[in-house]
Amino acid sequence: MSSGPKGREPCPAHAWSTIGRRELLAAGGLGLMTGLTRPAAAASPLDQLTWGVHVSLAPAWFDPAEASGIITPFLVLYALHDAMVKPMPGTALAPSLAESVTASDDGRTYDFVIREGAAFHTGDPVTSADVKFSFDRYRGVAHDLLQARVAEVETPDARHVRFRLKKPWPDFLTFYATATGAGWIVPKRYAEQVGPDGFKKAPVGAGPYRFVSFKPGVELVLEASERYWRKKPAVKRLVFKVIPDETTRLAALKAGEIDIAYSVRGELAEKLRSTPGLALKPALVQGPFCLYFPEQWDDQSPWHDVRVRRAASLAIDRKTINEALTLGFSEVTGNAIVPKGFDFYWQPPAPEFDPDKAKRLLAEAGLRGGFDAGNYNCDASYSNIGEAVVDNLLAVGIRAKLRPIERAAFIKEFSEKKYKNIIQAGPGAFGNAATRIEAHLVKGGVFSYGSYPDIDELYQQQAGELDRPRREAILFKIQQLMVERTIYAPIWQLAFINGIGPRVGESGFGRIPLFPYTAPYEDITIKGT
Numbered sequence: 001m002s003s004g005p006k007g008r009e010p011c012p013a014h015a016w017s018t019i020g021r022r023e024l025l026a027a028g029g030l031g032l033m034t035g036l037t038r039p040a041a042a043a044s045p046l047d048q049l050t051w052g053v054h055v056s057l058a059p060a061w062f063d064p065a066e067a068s069g070i071i072t073p074f075l076v077l078y079a080l081h082d083a084m085v086k087p088m089p090g091t092a093l094a095p096s097l098a099e100s101v102t103a104s105d106d107g108r109t110y111d112f113v114i115r116e117g118a119a120f121h122t123g124d125p126v127t128s129a130d131v132k133f134s135f136d137r138y139r140g141v142a143h144d145l146l147q148a149r150v151a152e153v154e155t156p157d158a159r160h161v162r163f164r165l166k167k168p169w170p171d172f173l174t175f176y177a178t179a180t181g182a183g184w185i186v187p188k189r190y191a192e193q194v195g196p197d198g199f200k201k202a203p204v205g206a207g208p209y210r211f212v213s214f215k216p217g218v219e220l221v222l223e224a225s226e227r228y229w230r231k232k233p234a235v236k237r238l239v240f241k242v243i244p245d246e247t248t249r250l251a252a253l254k255a256g257e258i259d260i261a262y263s264v265r266g267e268l269a270e271k272l273r274s275t276p277g278l279a280l281k282p283a284l285v286q287g288p289f290c291l292y293f294p295e296q297w298d299d300q301s302p303w304h305d306v307r308v309r310r311a312a313s314l315a316i317d318r319k320t321i322n323e324a325l326t327l328g329f330s331e332v333t334g335n336a337i338v339p340k341g342f343d344f345y346w347q348p349p350a351p352e353f354d355p356d357k358a359k360r361l362l363a364e365a366g367l368r369g370g371f372d373a374g375n376y377n378c379d380a381s382y383s384n385i386g387e388a389v390v391d392n393l394l395a396v397g398i399r400a401k402l403r404p405i406e407r408a409a410f411i412k413e414f415s416e417k418k419y420k421n422i423i424q425a426g427p428g429a430f431g432n433a434a435t436r437i438e439a440h441l442v443k444g445g446v447f448s449y450g451s452y453p454d455i456d457e458l459y460q461q462q463a464g465e466l467d468r469p470r471r472e473a474i475l476f477k478i479q480q481l482m483v484e485r486t487i488y489a490p491i492w493q494l495a496f497i498n499g500i501g502p503r504v505g506e507s508g509f510g511r512i513p514l515f516p517y518t519a520p521y522e523d524i525t526i527k528g529t
Contacts, residue, residue: 050258063200077207082097082205086183092178093177107466110162134182168466186199256503262517280499285496287339288337290488291491292422292488293312293487307365312358313489314354315396316389316392322492370397370398374420375422378402378405382426400422434463511523
């Protein structure tokens, strides 16, 4: 199998956040790689790297059509699949399967030219029919929004795709390329042949690695695709080994059973940092953690009173938790859902820690002595944050019960609006301030349990605003209202702390800004090879 012209390097990518009219996107490309354990009859350890993954991998994450509005699926998508445009080192929106993208002067039409030589793992070329099929097939986060705003997808020929919008939408490319999976392309012929369930069992993409095997709860094995357009991956085989327990992950890294360990925190991170031959790799990521109060719109709930929500926020000792769990690498911020580094980010005042003031607010709200707050629902992989915050809440009289849930189930139930009481949220998807607000704050958002009419109206105003300063002012106002009303209680912008072993050359950590995982996969190397 050929991999395209030998020695071909991608053109330099230009840093930009929103496409200008008639502005041609620079060419570029990247992938991603991850995990391994030692599969039976696998490649020699000299040819593979092994990851210790902190969550159980869900088959839904193998299919771009089911992107759920979180960042975790991209851990797999960057390896198996490729997108028309995607985040890459130095560029928030860089062409990949598309060698160019052009926007019309009126902002209603986007033309994509598919890269010559781009092919799926089956050997079939990537065509405009596959691009249209992938968009039509998409059913994940922001599906309704995309369908409502895109009038038509045209395929003038095999290498050209044209998206016609119903009206100008400055965030079209951000939603299509980063905040959803709609721009990640799957082979039409194969996907129709096997159906959605069959595709998740044996996914086929156009990324740098092809699917080999998957054992639920154990491991995912991938092998390099020599036909990947950008370059032949440097590592032959990747295995994502599921190791939910942090202590076990660190022990496996020390023993050389894995080469990269995701998410090592607290005292274990200190041990990792002091172990000869191992290296600590912290990354400040696009995941602000916060408490969400889904019952704040219920006038019978204590959380309906903004004083109670403010009391919960004042109870959180963010600095101490940060130092204890992430060695101080996380950034304490008052913006609960939009991370620093995103386009249209608004910097609010720093959140306060004042337990006495929290108690006074509870007393003013008629809750002197506190109240039983029910379940504190959280992703099990971040239950240690939950344990600390539950203790903080208890100290001011808010009595909550920690309820850790495995990630795939947590996200599913969160999006299906099944939770009450308190939700520890950690939105980490690609995008900008508007995409975060759409998913978490406005009416109909996948993670929004309620909304405020004035915020909904402001969101609609900015969605079609082509003047950037005016749009920025609207998005800043929305974030200001979010903070003033304590719709969320912010915790921090997470520092995702990882470890690498002595065999790893280029790990890929931090190459894509704010991305928590190793990427691009085809650039990751083993020392001495």
